[in-house]
Amino acid sequence: MSEYIIKNGHVFDPVQGIKGDKKDIAIKDGKIVDKVGSSAKTIDAKGKTVMAGALDIHAHVAGPKVNAGRWYRPEDKHFDSHKVPGITRIEGGKSIPTVFKTGYAYARMGFTFVMEAAMPPMYARHVHEEIHDTPIIDEAALPVFGNNWFILEYLKNQEIENTAAYIAWILRQTKGYGVKVVNPGGTEAWAWGLNCLTIHDPVPYFDITPSEIVTGLMKANEYLGLPHSMHIHQNDLGNPGNYTVTLDTLKLAEGIKPKNNFGREQVMHSTHLQFHSYGGDSFANIDSKAKEVMDYVNKNKNITMDTGNVTLDETTTMTADGPFEHHLHALNHLKWFNVDVELETGAGVVPYIYSPNVSVNAIQWAIGLELALFAKDPMRCFITTDHPNAGPFTRYPRVYSWLMSKKVRDERLNTFKNADKVIGATYLAEIDREITLYELAQMTRAGPAKALGLGKDYGGLAPGMNADIAIYNIDPDKFPSTGADIEKAFANVAYLFKDGKICVEEGKIVDMGNKHTFWVDAKVKENKQVMHDIREKFLKYYSVNENNYPVPESYAPHQHILTVDAVQ
């Protein structure tokens, strides 16, 4: 494999604590090394910014609900379906891009890893088919557990060991990465026409509360010692006044300690907190509680979070939170897709237009930015758009421009149609903080890598780490001053190395790289009870045969397996 040396770049690497110093980075056989021979190819990064490849900890990019969005929104990809010269295939779609565009667009922005945030176990094959077809970037998927009948039954009796054995079985069957929870109990309640809007609302029939589900799953996650923590989309998403539910849920992590061999320090990852940080009691008086929520997050080291930044675009919302999507459809009357996934979960899809002229949308925009700006530890606060829910991931460069320049975000804030109302309902106008390039590297590289248990090999530039490297046309001494320039620089890397191979050059895809599917193989001691329950549920309830349930090797031919031994 070829050797490279990246010379004279300004390096930002939280793993080694390098804050923009000029440093050469050597690459050999797909890894970062101390030095290379004289025949190594030189990349001149003078006046450029060098960072590790970025990791997106939460995005909906593959699987049945993403595809439902694609087929029921042909209008989303109508105007950008032409082939451009080069090695890429046709790219289509804005909020729900094709798998090809997903891979190319992430790579062009300097990303090398993306976590598909919600995989229905029963449709894991579809998720892996799409992951396999997404070029360049590494991916993994989190199966959803928060409304699964097995989990609800085991946790009702606080059977942590059985819960853990079932999780381990599902991870192996679905080639999944960790434990995702979406509206715990609420999606199952939705099958009864109900919802769980606080953490103490009982789930019909199962008679268990979201609080018990979340606590039990955190314990089972640590019992197994998985690389990632329990990853939660909380109850009562999107409703005014929901920040109290958010704080209640975050408090469930108190006293639970991380236990793993992957360097992870949190036991709960709370996703797209923007949707969970609202005050007020109606959409007429909704206001920001970003400060209250972040004060709590800042003080508690066993919690990580991501933002879910609203980008003010037309987009397609999609979530396993079925009742929320029905609620949204009742608000905007746009087309609604809903599905129930047997014993496991459900999902809904509704298009949504975040308009700068609607004050609620502008307040949501401000809250998302406030969360990142209030974060005291950038290693625990990650930037996402909950793609495509708060906006398409292709808008990350714009989100960075708002976070990194007070001038750029104030220009946006002050030109909202109801600017006075928005400023009155949020903290943003008073915040002077500008996220630095080093902090950005923490929030988009080292931080998410550590939270995913990948910190040893990814998210940094230390020798021995994987050679996933993004080089941007940004001179830190002359940081671009306009929003458009910041966006342009982050939207098109000068170079992207993936596993030591150049995949993007000046924003143009030049190589499809060697994409890998990451999954976690957790070994537990034989559990006859759980195997019996699985057999019984398949015979009694599932519409598929147990033998047709697992994801075969052929669906993920390029695997990167993280092994966990929880046999004890």
Add this chain to the structure above:
Amino acid sequence: MDTITLTVKKVPEIYLECESLNPDTFAGKTGDQIAKLPAYQGKEMSTLGEYFTISGNAGATAAETKIIVNGDCSKMKYIGAKMTAGEIVVNSDCDMYTGSWMSGGKLLVKGNVHSFCGLALKGGEFIIEGNAGNYLGAAYRGDWRGMSGGVLRVKGNAGSDVATFMTGGEMIIEGNVDIHLGTHMEGGKIVLKGNANRRVGGQLVKGEIYVFGKINVMMPGYKKTGEVDLEVDGTKARFTEYIGDLGERHPKRKGETVYGKLYMKK
């Protein structure tokens, strides 16, 4: 106003996507530059120059540009799509998406147009001297935003699903239409001089439909409210007034429910 003439020199074997053929793209360009503009056939890109002989120059702006297209364009899509100003005269039939997403200017097609033309028209004037296919002035597949402004006139007949999701503007069909006229309409005005088959104004929330001829089968959700004398598109006549579609949600204004209106010429 400068005039530029395009004459078909090669009829495309496979449908040609002429997204570049409009005054906005042509503005400020010479004939040679225009000849190099892209035209697509599936994933293959070619140029306008390969299919057209081009004479004359475009004006400095779209508004100062008039385009005349001669020859057989029946396998060409997107002519005049997204135009914002200026003028196009096509002396031929045209294929899909002709005049779609237009927001200004004037587009005259002297022949027939295929389906999905004038989609989501926002402004300007689109005149078809021949017949139109299905989904004329409707929303794009999957979209909920149909024609919202401008004037669309067909001198011949139109097909089915005309003006779906219309929210504004005026459409005049001088001939007949097939099923599903003005479905999901939420504003705007449709004048049908000929006859309609069935399902006129299904799920209509707001807006007006004037029918000079006959409706084969009337929707059950319409209720007769009286008779009025009106002048519609230059014709003075007495019309029977209906409100509807009563099966659909209707907004309230100042405490009064706002219904869609259907007028049948007596």
